[in-house]
Amino acid sequence: MKVQFTETVLRDANQSLIATRLPFDKYAPILETMDKAGFYSVECWGGATFDSCLRFLDEDPWERLRKIKEKLPNTKLQMLLRGQNLLGYKHYPDDVVRKFIQHSVSNGIDIIRIFDALNDLRNIRVAVEETNKCGALASGAISYTTSPVHTLENYAKLAKEMEEMGVGSICVKDMAGVMSPQEAYDLVKAIKSAVKVPVVVHTHCTTGLAFMTYMKAIEAGADVVDTAISCFSGGTSQPATETLVYAMRQAGYEVDVNDKCLKEINDFFKPIRNEYLESGLLEPTVLATDTNALNYQIPGGMLSNLISQLKAQNALDRLDEVLIETPKVRKDLGYPPLVTPMSQMVGVQAATNVLIGERYKNISKEVKAYLRGEYGQAPGEVDKELIKKALGDEAPVTCRFADTLEDAFEKTKAELGDKAKCDEDVLSYIAFPQVYEKFNEKRQAKLENRAKYTIEEM
Ligand code: CO
Numbered sequence: 001m002k003v004q005f006t007e008t009v010l011r012d013a014n015q016s017l018i019a020t021r022l023p024f025d026k027y028a029p030i031l032e033t034m035d036k037a038g039f040y041s042v043e044c045w046g047g048a049t050f051d052s053c054l055r056f057l058d059e060d061p062w063e064r065l066r067k068i069k070e071k072l073p074n075t076k077l078q079m080l081l082r083g084q085n086l087l088g089y090k091h092y093p094d095d096v097v098r099k100f101i102q103h104s105v106s107n108g109i110d111i112i113r114i115f116d117a118l119n120d121l122r123n124i125r126v127a128v129e130e131t132n133k134c135g136a137l138a139s140g141a142i143s144y145t146t147s148p149v150h151t152l153e154n155y156a157k158l159a160k161e162m163e164e165m166g167v168g169s170i171c172v173k174d175m176a177g178v179m180s181p182q183e184a185y186d187l188v189k190a191i192k193s194a195v196k197v198p199v200v201v202h203t204h205c206t207t208g209l210a211f212m213t214y215m216k217a218i219e220a221g222a223d224v225v226d227t228a229i230s231c232f233s234g235g236t237s238q239p240a241t242e243t244l245v246y247a248m249r250q251a252g253y254e255v256d257v258n259d260k261c262l263k264e265i266n267d268f269f270k271p272i273r274n275e276y277l278e279s280g281l282l283e284p285t286v287l288a289t290d291t292n293a294l295n296y297q298i299p300g301g302m303l304s305n306l307i308s309q310l311k312a313q314n315a316l317d318r319l320d321e322v323l324i325e326t327p328k329v330r331k332d333l334g335y336p337p338l339v340t341p342m343s344q345m346v347g348v349q350a351a352t353n354v355l356i357g358e359r360y361k362n363i364s365k366e367v368k369a370y371l372r373g374e375y376g377q378a379p380g381e382v383d384k385e386l387i388k389k390a391l392g393d394e395a396p397v398t399c400r401f402a403d404t405l406e407d408a409f410e411k412t413k414a415e416l417g418d419k420a421k422c423d424e425d426v427l428s429y430i431a432f433p434q435v436y437e438k439f440n441e442k443r444q445a446k447l448e449n450r451a452k453y454t455i456e457e458m
Contacts, residue, residue, distance in 0.1 A: 180209055
């Protein structure tokens with residue numbers, strides 16, 4: 001049996017530990033070694049990297065991708081995409097989704113991991129279709145959660161439907177690190193018996209379960225696991241690559257990863273990690289184990305949001321009540337997986353219900369949009385009374401929400417004029433309008449400055 005590894009240091013580990021602040025120049029010197037390490041893929045783009053490049057690092061994310069590709073010609077580059085939401089939380093029209101994927105692939109992406117926060121397959125279909133059309137591999141990711149409607153049968157059915165849709169692999173995506181070893185074993189077994197494509201497992205060390213979870217997932221037949229080079233592993237990041245490689249080899253699995261390269265990669269990133277520890281960007285607490293998510297059955301990030309929200313309102317003493325209300329709100333909403341933006345929506349609504357002292361007296365704009373069907377279909381049944389209370393006589397959207405949106409790419413391109421030099425710029429603008437505008441102004445100023453100096457020097 002063979003096990004393969006997706007290295008996450010450039011994306012998820014970077015995002016989970018240091019808020020995606022790793023600039024390209026900092027890791028450029030190690031990319032050639034990473035190319036020789038024998039990874040199944042290197043996750044390096046998408047997720048928050050795109051926004052962070054534009055917003056904080058003054059980097060053009062597309063240029064970053066091309067530069068990575070140049071140094072990693074032999075390794076599959078992977079990105080994370082929220083289906084119809086691309087890199088954000090709102091739905092885009094199909095033409096924008098297709099263009100985004102075309103340019104992601106033409107600039108260097110080989111594998112696109114596509115998920116929807118609600119596991120509504122209508123929200124990943126266009127992205128999967130376009131990825132296949134562009135010749136890249138579409139990996140269908142299941143947002144993992146537990147609830148009475150998230151049964152093994154339903155998960156297996158979801159995986160089967162994704163396979164029929166044309167995905168090249170299925171990923172079980174446990175963004176909160178709450179999947180237990182036994183749950184992973186049972187789930188991977190169920191999915192494996194439903195589909196023929198490879199199964200990938202993604203989790204985080206947050207609650208301390210991850211190494212055991214991967215081990216059991218691999219025993220159940222998982223083909224690929226996501227890990228991070230050791231000095232960027234643990235805590236809210238992934239389990240360590242070297243440790244899993246060592247353990248799986250000892251357990252008799254075939255592992256084609258070059259240990260010498262792994263050591264070089266870790267030696268390279270260690271001083272960078274230490275630098276961020278010293279500057280405070282990397283907080284030691286995110287590297288520790290936090291089992292709260294297991295006690296409360298809600299992700300760690302959601303719990304810390306709730307606490308800071310209550311603190312801000314001087315109501316931290318109501319935390320226990322909010323923690324009792326949270327699963328009730330989630331049930332009313334049809335058991336959405338507690339991932340962004342649903343985790344915030346559920347948390348804020350639960351806190352509002354408790355603090356006001358009457359359930360759903362105030363319903364947030366986001367929850368209303370959710371009830372209107374703007375995020376997609378809820379996994380379970382939504383409370384009918386609640387829908388009535390929130391929407392009155394207005395009928396919820398039952399079609400795919402993106403079907404209500406008009407094409408936007410060409411129109412936006414025309415509006416932007418010379419503010420966008422290429423289609424990639426147009427897509428950056430569509431994804432993050434204000435952030436792109438600021439980035440573009442700075443980029444222009446830099447270019448003009450450079451031109452000025454060149455003329456003076458001549
Ligand atoms: Co993750």
